[in-house]
Amino acid sequence: QEHPTYQELNFSPITQEEGDVCARVVQRFDEIHQSAEIIERALDKIEPGPIRRENPEMKTGEARYSGEAPRGELTYFIKTDREGNIEDATIRTPSILNVQACVDFMLGGAPTVPDAVAIYESVDPCIGCLER
Numbered sequence: 001q002e003h004p005t006y007q008e009l010n011f012s013p014i015t016q017e018e019g020d021v022c023a024r025v026v027q028r029f030d031e032i033h034q035s036a037e038i039i040e041r042a043l044d045k046i047e048p049g050p051i052r053r054e055n056p057e058m059k060t061g062e063a064r065y066s067g068e069a070p071r072g073e074l075t076y077f078i079k080t081d082r083e084g085n086i087e088d089a090t091i092r093t094p095s096i097l098n099v100q101a102c103v104d105f106m107l108g109g110a111p112t113v114p115d116a117v118a119i120y121e122s123v124d125p126c127i128g129c130l131e132r
Contacts, residue, residue, distance in 0.1 A: 093129035
């Protein structure tokens with residue numbers, strides 16, 4: 001709650017005490033409702049103007065950015081050569097970690113196949129994100 005965006009948009013992260021499938025589903029619905037409210041408040045704060053610069057300059061070196069995404073932390077890593085051309089671009093999505101945790105748990109003893117499916121689906125995996 002220390003992040004300045006939390007104070008400016010006046011909201012607190014939604015959490016559940018329980019860690020079961022039902023709690024994760026309830027949390028997801030609560031987050032959807034809260035997101036709609038946050039979007040309305042954010043739209044009221046946006047000032048008119050250009051969204052982004054045309055043809056931004058690429059600098060030589062490496063850059064890493066991590067930010068909060070709907071499923072967890074999203075990280076971008078970009079490395080450029082001396083001319084500013086991209087040499088490497090890596091994206092680590094939260095689904096990679098979430099699905100790996102599910103696999104570890106399911107292999108570690110989900111009672112039944114339907115339980116394994118419910119556990120997997122409750123983390124709301126983004127299959128496209130797993131291919132990055």
